[in-house]
Amino acid sequence: MINDFIKVSAACPKTNVADINFNVENIKKCIDTAEIENSKIIVFPELCITSYTCADLFEQEILIKKSTTAIEALNTYLSNKDILVIVGAPLLYNYALYNCAYVLFKGKILGIVPKSYIPNYTEFYEKRWFTDGMNIKSKFVDLPSNKNIPFGTNLIFQCGEIKVGIEICEDLWVTIPPSSFLSLLGANIIVNPSASNEIVSKADYRKSLVSNQSARCISSYIYASSGVFESTTDLVFSGHLIIAENGSILNENKRFQRDNEVLTSIVDIHRLTSERLKNLSFRDSIKFCPFEAQIINFEYTKTEVTNFNRYIDPHPFVPSNKSERDIRCREIFNIQTSGLAKRFSHTRLNKAVVGISGGLDSTLALLVIVKTFDMLKIDRKNIITVTMPGFGTTDRTYNNALNLCKNLGTDLREINIVPACLLHFKDINHPVENHDVTYENVQARERTQILMDIANKEGGLLIGTGDLSELALGWCTYNGDHMSMYAVNCSIPKTLVRYLVKYVAEKEVDKNTSEILIDILDTPVSPELLPKDASGNITQKTEDLVGPYELHDFFLYYFIKQGAEPERILFLANKAFEDKYDEKTINDWFQKFLRRFFTQQFKRSAIPDGPKVGTISLSPRGDWRMPSDASFNTWI
Template identity: 75%
Template sequence: MIDSFIKVSAACPKTKVADIDFNLDNIEECVNKALKDSSKLVIFPELCITSYTCADLFSQQILIDKSYDSIKQLCSFSKQKDILICIGAPLLNNYNLYNCAYIIFKGKILGIVPKSYLPNYTEFYEKRWFTEGIGIKDTTISLSFQQDIPFGTNLIFQAGKLKLGLEICEDLWVTIPPSSYLSLAGANVLGNLSASNEIVSKADYRKSLVQGQSGRCISSYVYSSSGIGESSTDLVFSGHLLIGDNGSIINENHRFQRENQVITSIIDLDRLDMERSKNISFSDSMKFCPYEVKNIQFEYENMDIGVFNKTIEKHPFVPSDKKVRDYRCKEIFNIQTSALAKRLEHTGIKKAIVGISGGLDSTLALLVIVKTFDLLKIPRKNIITITMPGFGTTDRTYNNAVNLCKNLNTDFREINIVAACLQHFKDIGHPVEKHDVTYENVQARERTQILMDIANKEGGLVIGTGDLSELALGWCTYNGDHMSMYSVNCSIPKTLVKFLVKYVSQKESDKNISDLLVDILDTPISPELLPKDSEGNIAQKTEDLVGPYELHDFFLYYFVRHGATPEKIRFLANIAFKSIYDDETIAKWLKKFITRFFTQQFKRSAIPDGPKVGTISLSPRGDWRMPSDASYNSWL
């Protein structure tokens, strides 16, 4: 098991207002539920020991004393349990009552964090009972059963790679939440013990706060709010539980439940730390962090997370939700067309030249060009589409290319490259029957030469068709299909290209075009550089040679986006593709990916301009700067 993963939980126990014994029983039940799922951290709601809505009962000594007794019992309960418990309860210290988070581990209170900001407006009037904790640090307090307990808002609780910072309810809603400073001081998991009541649309805003704060702080954010048992007098609570992770909500419960609830998620701590190390603005912000934190060390017996039940998407570049996927495709398509429109306007060029093979990449590029020309009100006849049949061109791809170009009303031209290639083989002394890399690349460069020369002749711009996956693998001919005057697909992985073409076929095409696009989608991926088989079908299938693109896109995402080790990538791939590829197959193609990624960097160091559309781009002008001669040995 990879040691960077940890299971964390948010819990909402059944409560009765001011019934501490009842509340403690349900808190313990929630702890056991979290433990059963191998969680190492559980966050409970604000003041859940007493309940949040006790109002003036907080001034009753019996409530405070029974709260302390329950904390002591919870400490005893936790002695043999390998889980960090963050519980909400009051603390009376130097005649001031504080709304606090008690952090308990194996029979001991590791620290107590007071609420920094007390809401005192509309339905809230916490300052009637509590004192603000903001500014409290480097302090200790003593209880009857434990002495010298760290007390302050600047505490971070650390075990191995876990660094936990805590805040309470309103703290998240202020201009600069304490968790912002705690994250800059090192906390990679943030917990919030909350008692947030329900009014119309508040849950959506609360969710956006958790999502946004986890993103800004490049952290995981575990949020637990009081449940319906807290509802009293004028307020209703829903027991909202949320787990955010670097800008995404990865788990959320159904609110208004009447039983104890625990949600659990797996967090990748290495991924968060790597994201922070790559984000220079994060490290720059650390220079101005006013917090001097106190790190409180503790140690788990083990970091076993039990069943690895975190969902690992097979296609990380492609949203699994169709509605989100369609929206994403529309957005990407608009980015591509806007980028090309800018280049055409800037250069004053009114013509585009593109080679059309009948494959996915050139089809997407053509669709982008057509939409761009429509946007700029340039006639489609200014789009010069050229199909260049060679030794391996099949009837299927040829007919699709011809029909697509004609149905889109472009200036369609056909130039057969066979004779030119045969002449070139003769010129360089290459046997025509020798089907090696020279045989293939001669065709690719011949096609590029034709496109470039026609661009000169017509005063047009050659639009590149290659995609991100091909760039990652170096699956292109240097100074052949590797080269263009502007490349519209350069940061779109192959798995996403399919969905973009599918989106256009469904949302932005008439039936004739849509039918053609569907057939192109069903065509095997091939450069068609080797002769056809005896039945005239594609003999050279790219994925048979270089490996499945869905695997390579998965490898690319975790290698570049998260800086993951090959061991970790292989581990995650085995989970994502467990019903599709075995471990041996994954290991084989991962080795191929790493080898090609390193050895083909020289091609990426000399690629044309093109729009960045997602978080991963391999442009040498900013996104990915890598020595062309770097060794891959350490990665293998």
């Protein structure tokens, strides 16, 4: 399972300008550090063998010769090391000097990649010494102890599913970076030996470039830039190190360090493969690639990550950073309200009907409706909120429902469903003391019938309250709470619902309403379809029956988003929740998730319209199209 991952490093060694022996010794120290950390790829800065800022010294024959000798000595040093090393140095080829990345592995130079774009503007004047290599493809060069070395910008270095492509510094900053083509040709790890100087705000732009290019290429991106010991005659370098993956920054160093530095992270190869498989535009772009790749195969002795320290977020739908979470919540509300506003403008209706239970989902739906009506300048009294106490309704949820609706100024109505349900039990000859699924579903369908009929009577839209997690598990009554005229929560998982309600409580309502919302957040999740206990408390807690929603949301994310096999999902879940649930508990709930997900597809095949707000939706018209009678045996 851990073979899906590879540990990689970006390094910035101490250097002296033009002091090759000193530079190589520090490069070796960084390699040793990466090897101790079980890293399999290490990337060094541009021209770090000589240092980047040698200027006209690059025209000195001795510097070029000693650089070549140093590369071969470093290669010998690596003969027994199971790590791919990418290091920057010049190469003299056909009377032209090239700024290159040398790829070293187990005593062999696997290939040499020249820099495609040579900057020659503002503070850069590399063309004084170097020739661009963009047109060099599938050439070969000889060095004293290594012959027929592949040379070109189209090289991809491959070990199994690990495919490494290289671009150098300026290559990333151009309109179409070489990595765009390399990724289309299969490279899933892009490395960039760089020398990028510091000026105000450049670091943020550089980080954005790396992040965005990793997203466009659906790849990992390892960036290593020259450090503070480069010449400071006119410029200062900071040793910026970044490791990104498909738009996310996995790790970044603190710049301006004054010692050897190695930044390490774990890259998820399976995630990248899965994303590329689903992104048909990525596949379609291959036809525009202007050249073919030259594949250089190599083989690691061992690729397993022995010290798995990659952070696995237990709540992948919820940003861990609070400020980012608040931004996300605001964005989600904008999507929900815009979707609902369009539905009202299309139907030319100005009344909404929603069932309010005092639980999280109906609370969120009501908050969306209120925000939409305020935006459309429709009186909140046109929001018909209906509370429908039944056999299991507790005083806590009942009072919260009443107080919330009153505070928000809606048209509050109360209809007790017990008499109607008792009559229905009699009609279908169902014993009232038999608290089976019929007992529960009668109540759910009675509530939906009431809401539908009020919507018809008042000329309004019935707004659905069910969320993504409930749809995934089929935790809804078919043609009961399963149905509505527009479902605003349908692509929001339960773990995120909680934060959305909390966001409103903290940011958008008065103190009294906030206190009600906080109490709703503290109430156990329950459909309240079974009778309450002697003390009037909830007896039917959803998470006792179907399992913790945080686990199911985690399973759902990796099952849908990555198409991950069960072994991988369990591995990740055990890492994410290692301090909260044991392996048996996680496995048992995962089996429950799989069975329910497959057997409840028929409900998802017939769900109302509703807006997609995140990367995962189970709409049968959009993201998820699955046979209702598919078997789960392959996954169990």
